[in-house]
Amino acid sequence: MNPTEFKNTVLPFKDKMFRLALRLLNKREEAEDLVQEALIKLWQQQDRLAEVQNLEAWVIRMTKNQCIDKLRNSKFGLKEWKEGLDMADAAPLPDAKIESSDTMRNLQKIMTRLPENQRLVMQLRDVEGMSYQEVAEALELPLAQVKINLFRARQAMKSFLSVPTPKA
């Protein structure tokens, strides 16, 4: 694979990789650095890439694995991750739905608080619009596990959205 082929076949996934990394790391700069590292790593494995049947799943899997390695092995990553959780805990609760932008911020925070697998499945299905089968392949999860995680994530969002908006 030459650089032009790499540009045409792998780089189109860069934004999807970035959104996934951002969902897991919660920091734009961290996510951007990680995507850069992942793309360089993919380039170094160019001989293997030619044999990969589902490139999208391969690229997503690599991004997810690198994010998880970063979060679990790096002290800095753990710190950032805990900060993300603290931010979500300190977020205003459903009262903030009065303002639409606050609703968006709160939805973001609620999603951040979901367990890792639920967050990943919801990101790939509800944001990226992937099929259950594609999500299962990308995350190396059984199909049933994908559906359970999605059900739980959506139920969590539903309980947030169902809280009646207080009148001003």
Add this chain to the structure above:
Amino acid sequence: MNQTQIQSLLDKYFAGESSLQEEAQLRQLLQEENLPESFKAYQSWFQFLDQELEVGLDDDFEAKIMREIEQQPGEAKPKIRRLQVSWLLRIAAVFVLVAGGLWWMLRSNSVDKPLVAEAETKVIDWSKYEPKTPEEAYEITRKAFHRVANGLNEGTEIASEGLGKMEEMGKVFN
């Protein structure tokens, strides 16, 4: 607008039983302007998901990555490793061919006449002995070559074993 249809699709969505097509339909229905208040929160949810899909890297990211990639050598290490094994095998193959050729040449010269017993050559003190006739000199030279051929025979066997091991190593590295 069919509120029952929206509610039905929402129920399926939150139960995790909706298809991608149904989810697209639900998004479309929730974009209606005169949506009842009870659906507004769900409208925000799908707006949030649409916003999330617009998140992306900066425009200069691609150029930055391409510059990095063009400076990277790719899978250099495995290639070097394969080259080393290949050279070893080539050297071993040349050695075996030369040894085999010498052995075959010497053996074919001595096939017609019976081999001289090794005991005969052991009693001769070669440092003092001088051949008396050309025939005798020829016979002594032939015996010497015979000994060399025996030595090469043993060497070829050892080289063959070594080559076999190197081929196995080559499979592991490749």
